[in-house]
Amino acid sequence: MESRGNSVGHKGRSEDHELDQIAAEIDKLAIAGNGKGGRLVELADETGSRIVRVKDGAVVATDAESPALSPEGIGFAYIREMKGRGTLFIFDKQRGAHSVTDSSYDVRQVAFLDEGMLVFAARHQKRLSLFVITKDGSISPFLDIQANVGAFSVSPDGSRIAFTESVKHRWQLGVFDRVNHSVIQITDFDCNAYESSWTSASEIVVASDCTRGLGLTALVKIELPKHRINGIENSNALLAMRPN
Numbered sequence: 001m002e003s004r005g006n007s008v009g010h011k012g013r014s015e016d017h018e019l020d021q022i023a024a025e026i027d028k029l030a031i032a033g034n035g036k037g038g039r040l041v042e043l044a045d046e047t048g049s050r051i052v053r054v055k056d057g058a059v060v061a062t063d064a065e066s067p068a069l070s071p072e073g074i075g076f077a078y079i080r081e082m083k084g085r086g087t088l089f090i091f092d093k094q095r096g097a098h099s100v101t102d103s104s105y106d107v108r109q110v111a112f113l114d115e116g117m118l119v120f121a122a123r124h125q126k127r128l129s130l131f132v133i134t135k136d137g138s139i140s141p142f143l144d145i146q147a148n149v150g151a152f153s154v155s156p157d158g159s160r161i162a163f164t165e166s167v168k169h170r171w172q173l174g175v176f177d178r179v180n181h182s183v184i185q186i187t188d189f190d191c192n193a194y195e196s197s198w199t200s201a202s203e204i205v206v207a208s209d210c211t212r213g214l215g216l217t218a219l220v221k222i223e224l225p226k227h228r229i230n231g232i233e234n235s236n237a238l239l240a241m242r243p244n
Helices: 013-021
Strands: 027-033 039-045 048-053 059-062 065-069 076-082 085-092 096-099 105-114 117-124 127-134 139-141 149-154 160-167 170-177 182-185 193-200 203-208 218-223 237-241
Touching (some): 027 065, 039 065, 048 065, 076 105, 085 117, 105 149, 117 149, 127 149, 170 203
Parallel strands (some): 085 105, 149 193
Antiparallel strands (some): 027 039, 065 076, 076 085, 085 096, 117 127, 170 182, 193 203, 203 218, 218 237
8 A cells, every 4th residue: 555645556566576675674654656657665764764766766855754746757745844843845847846835834744636736734723634735836725624634545536535534532534526526424433534545446445443442443445436425335344453
């Protein structure tokens, strides 16, 4: 699986071997892919975090974490911690690496929606929310939701965004459909849905502590209707148990 908001899929043995050959003794905290063979990985050791290109092992950003790769591989984004707050950086061929958020945003996560648009999660004005940044650098709220919004992930085709929102002191899973501009709350339980990742355009894997106890997570599969989000028609299926 890819992490931190990027869609996932099963990689071939050659690609897994490439990843294994990159600093095997160093922690790999996050992997970003674009579905076209491009991959970035975050490495971390006592010297800090850095972003490395999987194909050739080249370091593309230092003091950087949580990479996101653009759909066409033209640019990438990452987060750099500055004075205790996450700052969003973008690298493109025209400007190189440059920051796109100021100190009023504490950025937690970032992903590309398409080649010219990113969505990121940040604490801003005492709330956790999702924001979108367009090619001209303008930032605006992404979802009109009053609750705090936590982790999110973008479907492989970019048409849906899964996200967690705080409802009655529990993290519930919601999905936003960009095509029909609708939001639906997927879960409504006395337990938590934490991070999610898409395995296809209609299937999400979610880390949840339901039936496990607070903070003890398992992976749960949720299948969505393929064309429109008009209710959850398929039941959840437990994939694997993964205690924290």
